Amino acid sequence: MQTTFHTTQKSLSSVGIVWLRMAVIYLILGVTLGIAMGASEDFTLRPVHAHINLLGWATMALAGLVYSVYPHAGMNRLAKLHFWMTNLALPVMMIALTLLLLGQRAAIPFLAASEIVAALGIVSFAFNIFLNLKKN
Ligand code: HEM
Known part of the structure; x- marks a missing residue:
């Protein structure tokens, strides 16, 4: 009984670990871009740096912490959609x-489509928080 409980807890909280590992990859990318911008004194990509750090690192790390504290909310369909x-x-x-x-306006449709998908991921997160956050 004790072993089953520990095994279940371990596999459930691994969802949070995956999110935190993804987040830290974005942190490394964001910080690297920040250093590159500072070193080159070219701040053209400042919005990319800001979004990698804030959506990639901060928002994903917070999701990882939420799913670590509430592992059941990290296992359902909304969480998978979010991920x-x-x-x-x-x-x-x-x-x-x-x-x-960098001047390539042809990228606009890809930017718009990916922004919509990213926003829908966040909507899934929000629904998940409201519907499935309860004491484990
Ligand atoms: C060693 C780490 C970092 C370095 C070297 C760095 C470097 C920079 C540089 C050079 C700029 C442009 C500043 C300017 O245009 O005047 C910038 C902007 C920015 N950084 Fe970082 N950064 C780092 C970490 C972070 C982190 C961890 C976050 C968020 C979690 C972050 C969020 C932002 C934001 C939001 C902006 C845009 C500010 C604005 O447009 O006014 N940065 N960063």
Whole structure:
């Protein structure tokens, strides 16, 4: 009984760990871009740096902490939608934003589409918080 409880707890909280690991990858990317901007004194990609850090690091790390504290909320369909929409949309969004800031207007449809998907991921998170956050 004791072993079953511990095994279940361990596998449930691994969802939060995946989110936190993804978040820290974005933190490394965001900080690297920040250093590159400072070193080159070229701040063209400042919005990319800000969104990698705030959506990629801060928002994803907070989701990871929420899903660690409430592991059951991290296992349902809304959480899976949140995870895949965020992690598929964000890289496309950051690449498209970079291209747009560098003058490639052809990136606009990709930016718009990925922004919508990222926003829908956040809506899934919000519904999940309201519907499924309860004492484990
Ligand atoms: C070693 C780490 C970091 C470095 C070297 C760095 C560097 C920079 C630089 C050079 C700028 C442009 C400043 C300017 O245009 O005057 C900037 C802007 C910004 N950074 Fe960072 N940054 C770092 C970490 C972070 C983190 C962790 C976050 C958020 C969690 C963050 C959020 C922002 C935001 C929101 C802006 C835009 C500010 C604005 O447009 O007014 N940065 N950063």
